[in-house]
Amino acid sequence: MMKFKRNLFLTGVVLAAAALVIAAGFTTADAAKAQKAVILATTTSTQDSGLLDVLIPMFEKKTGYFVKTIAVGSGQAMAMGAKGEADVLLVHSPAAEKKFMADGNGVKRRIVMHNDFIIVGPPSDPARIKGTRKATDAFKKIAASGSIFMSRGDKSGTHVKEMDIWKAAGVKAEGERWYQQTGLGMGQTLAVAAEKKTYTLADRGTYLALKKALGLDILVEGDGILLNVYHVIEVNPKKWPKVNFAGGKAFADFLVSREAQDVVKTFGVDKYGSPLFFPDAGKKEEDLGK
């Protein structure tokens, strides 16, 4: 019994000491970080490709801000912005972004970079879409053959683009037996598509980053409708006074700066043999892909 008491006492002392150290550590670190924290809501593709792991430390070192990256789909990122729960957005869903701006949720929307979407699928290509020039024709063939198509189904930029293509192709995919939704991010959706040998729409950056682990081929690419443009949006502080506007603006300015654009230009070349994104700061969306 004595031994137990001593054990209990020792455990208590150790736990209390640990709690004190931890509490002290958390509060000092947090106080400093809360001051200059910027919440960046962005799409999974920018994080999963690893681009932000390069850009954010550069920005933090330069400005002293601390960036809290919340990687979700473009849809959720904009919902966070519309509620004033993020300071700056890096998203790729142009139609939804225009609505976001029209609703007065953003101050400024600037183009950052682009890459493109690709239609990927198993090498066996059951719907025979390889080499099809138009994405809409490829989608029609997938629908006609009843081959399974794996959709993100999460209102992300990629999902919105996919729905646009179905609409342009005049196919009502929703509810069809061959049309399945994962509700997951791009990386996980690609993994599901690879495992089940189905078609899906992906951004090139995430596909290239994951290529080695997948068994999926690029079947359709290069169509104008497949352009994937990323914009940075500063959230409107007039609507939500708690928004860190100065921090958000600093990050947006950084993304379109020469320094960051140079990183975007070469990012991924060493690892994948080709860049994952193309820098576009200062360009007009209409001029892209020409």
Added chain:
Amino acid sequence: MDIILEGIRQAFILLFSLDPEVIGITWFSLKVSGTATFISLFIGMSIGTVVALTQFPGRHLVVSLINTGMALPPVVVGLFVTIFLWRNGPLGFLEILYTPAAMILAQAIIATPIVMGISLAAMQQLPRKLRLQILALGATRLQMVRILIREARLPLLAAVMAGFGGVISEVGASIMVGGNIKGYTRVLTTATVMETSRGNFDVAIALSVILLLFAYLINLVLTTIQQRERPR
């Protein structure tokens, strides 16, 4: 199969080369879940003990509520904690969303009912006559409670293990309220999710192995204390 072996190999390389990022994430996971468990012990054990030792109308409703709480899904906790902590939410003035403090809060909410439910069961299984006997020997109520806790210490250690195991392994709440921010709120489980979606399956497996390893070591220590004290 190769990928699993490769992952295990990677786990040992990352651990023994003292990879600063992995060590940081591991230490941070233990800190967050340890602190959350510690908080849940105070709340869970005291309420569990009180409910176990008292009689009041509607008691079985409270007990079944606590037992339901043991199955509280972490994502549900994550969702509600996030909404409360939003800048413009009811507790927004605290400014702790996407911080370690928010993760501790969410994990403590997950662990508390687990600790409470097991403490309750532990205290309840003590023979009723023991209480009468202790009181008959002239102990005050407080002294009686202390003796009962000591009697139930072995199942109470199980409560600690279950609470800690529940939070160190959860991912839903941590990713929602912490945001998986590199070098700040990234824990072993959220890093595993991220590396999986990046296609780095070997790193993801390595992180899982490290998580299991530390969960095992901690339970080993607790189990050793528990079994050494086992009444013969």
